[in-house]
Amino acid sequence: MPHHDETLDRSHDSQRRHSLRTVLRLFVPSLLGILIFFVPLTLAGRTTIPLDHMVSGARVLLGAADGWYALLLIVAGALYPLLTGRWKRSVTEKVFTVLKLLGVIAAVMALTGWGPAVLHTPDMLPFLFEKLVIPVGLIVPIGAVFLALLIGYGLLEVCGVLLQPVMRPIWRTPGKSAIDAVASFVGSYSIGLLITNRVYQAGQYSAREAAIIATGFSTVSATFMIIVAKTLDLMAVWNLYFWLTLLITFVVTAITVRLPPLTRLDNEKHYDEPEVPRGQRLVSAWRTGLDAAEQAPSLARNVALNVKEGLLMAISILPSIMSVGLIGLLLAKYTPLFEWLGLVFYPITALWGVDDAMALAQAASAGLAEMFLPALLMTEADFVARFAAAVVSVSSILFFSASIPCILSTTIPLSVGRIVVVWFLRTALSLLLAVPAGYLVQALVGA
Numbered sequence: 001m002p003h004h005d006e007t008l009d010r011s012h013d014s015q016r017r018h019s020l021r022t023v024l025r026l027f028v029p030s031l032l033g034i035l036i037f038f039v040p041l042t043l044a045g046r047t048t049i050p051l052d053h054m055v056s057g058a059r060v061l062l063g064a065a066d067g068w069y070a071l072l073l074i075v076a077g078a079l080y081p082l083l084t085g086r087w088k089r090s091v092t093e094k095v096f097t098v099l100k101l102l103g104v105i106a107a108v109m110a111l112t113g114w115g116p117a118v119l120h121t122p123d124m125l126p127f128l129f130e131k132l133v134i135p136v137g138l139i140v141p142i143g144a145v146f147l148a149l150l151i152g153y154g155l156l157e158v159c160g161v162l163l164q165p166v167m168r169p170i171w172r173t174p175g176k177s178a179i180d181a182v183a184s185f186v187g188s189y190s191i192g193l194l195i196t197n198r199v200y201q202a203g204q205y206s207a208r209e210a211a212i213i214a215t216g217f218s219t220v221s222a223t224f225m226i227i228v229a230k231t232l233d234l235m236a237v238w239n240l241y242f243w244l245t246l247l248i249t250f251v252v253t254a255i256t257v258r259l260p261p262l263t264r265l266d267n268e269k270h271y272d273e274p275e276v277p278r279g280q281r282l283v284s285a286w287r288t289g290l291d292a293a294e295q296a297p298s299l300a301r302n303v304a305l306n307v308k309e310g311l312l313m314a315i316s317i318l319p320s321i322m323s324v325g326l327i328g329l330l331l332a333k334y335t336p337l338f339e340w341l342g343l344v345f346y347p348i349t350a351l352w353g354v355d356d357a358m359a360l361a362q363a364a365s366a367g368l369a370e371m372f373l374p375a376l377l378m379t380e381a382d383f384v385a386r387f388a389a390a391v392v393s394v395s396s397i398l399f400f401s402a403s404i405p406c407i408l409s410t411t412i413p414l415s416v417g418r419i420v421v422v423w424f425l426r427t428a429l430s431l432l433l434a435v436p437a438g439y440l441v442q443a444l445v446g447a
Contacts, residue, residue, distance in 0.1 A: 019290075026154040026293035033150030037222055040238060048235045051146060052226055055139045062138075067111045067129065070137045074100075074107045074322060077315030092405050096320065103319030106326050107133070119326070123333075123376075128325050132372055135227050136321065137314055143223035144310025148302040154289035161285035164276060171216065171250070172257050173209045181217035181250070189218040189403050197410040203270030210412045211265050215422045216253030218407075219397045220371055228393055231375040232386040237441055241390060244437045249395040252429045259425060261418040317402050321370065324401035328369035332362070332377055341365035344424075345431055349388075352435040356385040360435075364392045364427050368420070370401040387438035388431065395430040398423040 036050045043053050059066055078100040081087040087097040109115040110129035119125050156179045164175025171177070176199070184192030193214055200210035225242060229235050256262060276284045296302065331337050342362030349357040349364075359381060366373035371393045378389040398404055398419055407414055 022290050022294045025296065026158075026289050029149040029153040029299070030155040033146060033155070036146045037150060038239065038242070049226070049238060051139070051143055051223070052230070052235065054142055055135065055226075058138050058142060059134070066134050066138075070129070070134045070318065071104075071107050071111055073137050073311075073315050074104055074133070074319045077317075077319040078104045080312075080315055090408070092408050096405055099323045100319035103322035106322045107319075110322075124329055125326065127376065128322065128329065131231055132227065132325065132376070133318055133322055135230070136224070137318055139223045139227060140314040140317075141307060141310040143221070144306040144313075145303050147223075147310070148299065148306040152302045152306070153296050154292035157292040158285045158289035161276065161288045162281065165281070170254050171212060173212055174205070177205070177209065177213050177217065180213050184218045184221070189220060189397075189406060192218040193406050193410055197412065200410075200412060206265075206267045206269040207413050208262060208265035208267045209269070211262055211414050211418075212253070212257050214407050214410070214412050214414065215262070215397060215419065215426075216256060217250075218403065219249055219394055220403075224371075225390075225394055228372065228375045228390050231372070232379060232390045234387060234390055237387075237445055240441050240444065241387065244441070245391045245394050248391055248430060248433045248437060249397070251433060252395055252426050255429055256422060256425050261421055265413065320401045321372065325370050325372060325376070328366055328373045328401075329376065331369070332366055332373065338362045338366045341368075345428060348428060348431045349435065351432075352439075354382075354385050354388065354435050354438075356381040360385045360388055360431070363389050364396070364431055367393050367396050367399055367427065368423055369399065371396075371399045371403070383442050384435065384438035387441055388434040391434035391437060392427060392430045395434070396423060396427040398426065 038049060040047050040049055041053065046053070046056075062069055078097075081093060081097045081100065087093050106119075106125065107129065109119060110125040110133075113120060115125075160176050160179040163178035167173050167175050167178055177196075180192050180195045180199075196205065196210055196213045196218065199205050200207075205213070222242065225245065226235075226238075229238055229241055234241050297305070339362055342358065342365045345361040345364050346358055349361045354360060356378070359378065363374040363377040366377055374389040374393040378386050381389070398407075404416070404419055407419065408416070
């Protein structure tokens with residue numbers, strides 16, 4: 001019998017050791033991820049988050065080769081749908097394959113100076129290529145490396161269980177959708193949509209819930225937000241910008257879930273998630289996080305997987321940014337299209353008395369073509385208008401250069417018409433909240 005007790009003691013001891021190892025697996029990567037994405041550091045006189053410092057360092061190391069690196073990614077992105085046969089899937093895929101090939105031509109023109117002089121004015125191809133395409137080409141793969149720390153070791157799962165009592169009453173979605181929401185925000189809308197589509201196909205989301213998540217949570221990632229903040233010279237208020245944008249995005253979603261067209265979608269599903277017993281929320285969150293940390297692949301494997309996802313994402317969006325971004329800039333500069341669209345949003349921006357009210361309304365409407373356009377069009381505006389443009393470009397969520405085709409390629413029953421209506425509602429509500437948020441930040445930091 002003593003021999004049996006000894007064996008039990010040893011097994012308990014190994015369980016304790018295993019638990020400590022698992023606890024460390026949950027905490028160390030997650031805290032490191034939080035540090036890299038959210039804690040500003042001052043290096044060489046610049047105060048910004050560590051990830052931004054790394055991207056700047058990578059660009060310095062690349063030197064004059066940075067443009068060729070971006071071109072390589074764009075060519076790879078244009079060839080990818082042709083080599084994999086993705087272009088045959090739908091009319092949308094065919095259209096975007098053509099746009100990606102046009103993106104290659106635009107990138108070659110930007111790099112070589114070839115082509116019409118009108119495209120080489122400082123606010124056209126050079127701006128698009130230097131200020132947007134090259135940084136995005138660097139930040140997405142580098143950000144993907146550290147994303148593994150933030151989303152791969154149980155932090156998301158802990159958030160999911162803790163947020164269960166919040167998700168259903170506020171956003172009318174199951175608790176696990178918090179994971180999709182956070183995965184989009186810290187990862188990318190493509191990762192978020194991938195998760196949402198898988199769960200929907202498994203019958204655990206209704207059509208309405210899947211549509212709410214796809215149009216309400218699947219926004220651009222924190223890494224993209226850094227690009228927007230840098231373009232609009234907002235890195236000095238990065239943490240305020242990030243958390244206010246997160247808050248506004250989710251407040252807008254809470255309103256749109258109560259309006260058509262989302263309320264008109266079918267709400268039937270096969271499985272519902274189990275309820276966490278009363279008083280067991282923290283314990284359940286802790287256990288779920290530890291389970292995820294225990295089952296997580298090794299750091300090397302996780303990083304490799306994320307880098308692959310990051311590179312695939314970079315090559316799929318860069319050619320679209322180049323072509324759709326250029327088309328959007330040309331439409332904004334030489335046609336009244338966004339002026340007309342902007343008239344719809346002008347009463348909202350004028351209501352708050354912002355200096356660049358009309359310019360902000362037009363920039364917000366340009367976000368339908370490409371989420372970076374509001375940022376590109378507002379670089380010279382005053383602080384409040386720049387801040388509002390930065391928030392709206394993220395919180396409106398839906399844009400034709402990437403997120404809309406992503407949604408259309410899933411099995412979620414959302415038509416282009418419905419998506420555009422949701423975009424309009426989101427943009428109007430975002431402007432209503434983003435302008436006062438800009439005034440608040442200005443008052444707090446004295447910008």
